Amino acid sequence: METDVLVVGAGPTGLTLANELLLAEVPAVLADKLPRRSTLQKAGGVQSRTQEAFDQRGLLEPLLAGGNHPVGTAHFAGITLPLTLDRHRHPWRSIPQVEIERFLENHLAARDVHVWRDHELTGIAQDKGGVTATFANGRVVRSRYLVAADGGRSTVRSLLGDEFPGRPGTVTLVAADVRLSGEQPKTHNRSEDGHWAAVFPLGADPQGRPLHRLSLGGPGRSLPRETPITEDEIRDGLRAVFGDRVQLAELCYARRITNAARQAARYRHGRVFLAGDAAHVHLPIGAQGMNTGIQDALNLGWKLGAAVHEWAPEHLLDTYHAERHPVAAAVLRNVQAQSLMMDHEGTRDPDLMAARDLFADLTRLRDVQFRLDDLLSGMGIRYPMPDAAGRPLVGLPAPDQDLGPVRSHELLRRGRGVLIDPADRFAKVAARWQNRVDRVGGGAEPMLIRPDGYVCWAGDPDTLESALGHWFGAPS
Numbered sequence: 001m002e003t004d005v006l007v008v009g010a011g012p013t014g015l016t017l018a019n020e021l022l023l024a025e026v027p028a029v030l031a032d033k034l035p036r037r038s039t040l041q042k043a044g045g046v047q048s049r050t051q052e053a054f055d056q057r058g059l060l061e062p063l064l065a066g067g068n069h070p071v072g073t074a075h076f077a078g079i080t081l082p083l084t085l086d087r088h089r090h091p092w093r094s095i096p097q098v099e100i101e102r103f104l105e106n107h108l109a110a111r112d113v114h115v116w117r118d119h120e121l122t123g124i125a126q127d128k129g130g131v132t133a134t135f136a137n138g139r140v141v142r143s144r145y146l147v148a149a150d151g152g153r154s155t156v157r158s159l160l161g162d163e164f165p166g167r168p169g170t171v172t173l174v175a176a177d178v179r180l181s182g183e184q185p186k187t188h189n190r191s192e193d194g195h196w197a198a199v200f201p202l203g204a205d206p207q208g209r210p211l212h213r214l215s216l217g218g219p220g221r222s223l224p225r226e227t228p229i230t231e232d233e234i235r236d237g238l239r240a241v242f243g244d245r246v247q248l249a250e251l252c253y254a255r256r257i258t259n260a261a262r263q264a265a266r267y268r269h270g271r272v273f274l275a276g277d278a279a280h281v282h283l284p285i286g287a288q289g290m291n292t293g294i295q296d297a298l299n300l301g302w303k304l305g306a307a308v309h310e311w312a313p314e315h316l317l318d319t320y321h322a323e324r325h326p327v328a329a330a331v332l333r334n335v336q337a338q339s340l341m342m343d344h345e346g347t348r349d350p351d352l353m354a355a356r357d358l359f360a361d362l363t364r365l366r367d368v369q370f371r372l373d374d375l376l377s378g379m380g381i382r383y384p385m386p387d388a389a390g391r392p393l394v395g396l397p398a399p400d401q402d403l404g405p406v407r408s409h410e411l412l413r414r415g416r417g418v419l420i421d422p423a424d425r426f427a428k429v430a431a432r433w434q435n436r437v438d439r440v441g442g443g444a445e446p447m448l449i450r451p452d453g454y455v456c457w458a459g460d461p462d463t464l465e466s467a468l469g470h471w472f473g474a475p476s
Contacts, residue, residue, distance in 0.1 A: 003029045004308045006133055006143040009150035010037070010115045012097060013276030013293035015104035017147060019057070020301025022113055023415035024451075026308045029141055030108075031119040033150075037105060040253055041177050042097040043290035044202055044213045045072060049378025049397060050291045051090035053298050056412040056453050060090070063103050067203050069093045075286070076334075076372045077341035078188040078198065079360050084373040089400065092377070094201045097290055121155045124272070131271050145304055147273045149297070152262075154278035160269050166281075166332075169258025171344050172225050174216040175284070176234055176254035177202060179209055183245045194218050194346025195240035211252065214238075218346035229254040259283045259339050261332045267321040273300060280328035282335045286376055292331055295378060296324050302415060302451035311436065311473035323383040334375050385456055386463075386470055393458045398449045403442035408449070411440060417472055418449040426464060432475030433468050 005021055007014045010032035021028040046054075054060040072092045074081040085091060105115060123134040124146065131146040148156030157164065180199070190196040195218030202211040216237035231251050238246050263280045267273060276293030300320045306312035341356045343349070362368050374380025379397060388394040401408040401420065411418045417437035419430050422444065430439040437448070448457035448467055457467035469475070 001029070001140070002142045003027050004144050005029075005304055006031065006131065006141050006146045008032075008121055008133070008146065008148055008156055009154075009276070009278070010034075010101075010105070011149060011151065011276065011293070012043075012100050012104070012290050013297050014147070014149035015101060015108065016294045017149060017275065017297035017301050018108055018113060019059075019104060020297060020415070021305060022108065022111060023057070024302060024305025024309075026305050028113070029116060029143070030113065031116040031121070031135070031141075033118070033120040033155075035118045037101055037115075039098060041202055041211070041213065043284060043287040044094055044096050044200055045287040046093050046095045046100070047287070047291045047376065047378045048088040048090045048092065049381065050294050051093065052088075052379075052397065052400075052409070053295065053453055055090065056409045057415075058410075058413045059103075059107065062107075063095065063100070064093075066103060067095075067099060069095045069203065070201050072200070073187075074373055074376050075188065076363065076376065077338040077356070077359070078190075078196075079363050080187070081363065081369040081373055081376075083366050083369045084377075087370070087373060088377060088379060092286075094203065096202050097287075099203070100290075121150070121159070124156065124159050126269075126271050144308060145271050145273070147275055147300065147304075148278040149276045149293070150278055152277040152281040154274070156272065157264065157274060157278050160272060162264055162266070162269065162274075164262045164264060166262030167260060169225070169260035171217075171222045172256040172258050173283075173344055174214075174221070174229055174233070174237065174254060175257050176214045176216070176229065177252040178212055178214045178234065179205070179249040179252070180212055180214075181247045181249040183242070185242065185246050189241050191218070191241050193240075194343065194348045195221075195237070196342075196344075196346065197237060197241040205252070216241075217344040222345055223256065225256045225258060227256065229256065257284060259336075259344070261336055263325070263328055263332060267325055268318065273320065275300060279324075280332065282332050283339050285335050285338050288331050288335065288376070291378060292328055295327070295381075298452045299324050305415070306436075306473065311476075313470060313473050316471070316473075319383075327381055330375065383454055387457070387460065387467065391458045391460070393445075393447060393455045396455055398447065398453055398455045401443040403440060408440075408443065409453070411438060412449065412451065412453055414438065415451050417451055420445070420447050420449070422446055425461065429465050429468070433472050435476050436472045437468065 005028040007030045018030045120136040133141045185199045198215040200213040261282045275296040382395040385395045419439040420443040
């Protein structure tokens with residue numbers, strides 16, 4: 001079989017990418033080795049930038065309509081950042097990964113894009129014209145491009161022979177999906193002797209009963225990853241922190257996670273790209289892994305569409321690595337810093353406790369909370385772009401301007417570029433890219449927005465034409 005893009009892995013990253021390719025009218029195949037969609041909750045939250053991106057595709061409202069998704073308060077290393085709660089139009093929400101996967105897969109299926117289940121990749125070979133992929137069931141797919149979205153133990157990355165440099169795990173934590181009884185616990189809880197528990201809402205089970213994600217750690221609790229987790233271990237962990245005030249009602253699922261931190265050195269290997277956990281892994285704090293993977297897909301999707309439709313500038317596909325690799329590197333750094341200050345092994349080291357107390361004092365300052373929120377919400381991501389000097393919006397997520405009958409984010413639902421032209425000055429130059437960029441009036445400031453929602457030009461009329469050419473290729 002032949003297709004334009006083969007996406008390996010049908011988690012949040014692969015499903016999001018498949019939707020972006022559908023929007024770009026690019027034939028694609030989405031294959032996954034599992035015989036059916038996972039029912040595990042896994043990641044539990046969606047940050048502001050990811051929600052904004054879903055809104056730009058018209059997906060957020062129907063996603064939120066599917067269940068109870070409470071708003072949460074951002075934290076850094078367990079220190080809450082209450083001043084950030086109303087900072088963004090879309091605050092952090094509890095939306096379990098399993099619900100996102102179900103929603104996206106159903107959304108694609110309704111548009112006749114179906115996941116190829118039970119397809120285990122066994123080989124890839126690429127040449128100047130494309131990539132040939134072989135599956136264990138004997139199926140062979142020839143594609144122009146292949147994207148690895150197949151997780152931290154990526155088969156694609158292994159077949160490429162690509163190293164996954166970084167740090168192996170040095171500690172394990174318990175992560176469990178549970179029903180609790182007794183008092184309603186706070187999010188972050190710690191005993192005097194170093195035992196701790198973090199509790200996050202996960203919505204409800206099929207019977208409508210509240211579910212929570214429970215993480216446990218402390219002295220003597222870092223066990224080998226393959227050690228089974230029992231109800232007695234969960235009860236003992238709860239008792240060490242809460243006494244008898246909080247009890248385990250039901251253990252639905254549990255696993256041991258590690259603080260391993262790794263990142264691929266290159267996200268592009270010719271016609272093969274790495275995305276999501278196939279490109280970066282770290283301790284899951286704040287669901288940053290899932291959110292970073294979804295945003296990898298949003299960055300890459302429109303660029304692959306441009307390449308398939310043969311209007312992409314020569315450098316465009318290389319900007320995927322240039323833009324997304326530094327983002328994940330920054331995530332790994334903030335997760336490692338949080339992990340250190342959270343003292344997962346409960347050492348109560350005096351030097352560490354002194355540093356944490358000082359840091360907690362600093363977080364009372366609004367500017368400190370806002371800076372940390374920039375890291376955790378995804379809203380502070382700024383991509384390197386030409387002519388950004390003196391233009392504070394260039395490289396950042398586009399503001400959602402009121403353009404009269406519509407919001408500017410609604411205009412991105414076609415998956416095209418958007419030129420906001422308040423004074424109607426740029427009709428002539430924009431007409432040369434009208435098959436890739438929509439021009440609209442209104443708004444307060446002229447700006448050019450890429451299909452992934454990032455501002456790539458603002459204000460200077462002398463550089464608009466070069467910006468259009470840089471991001472949207474030669475005029476038609």
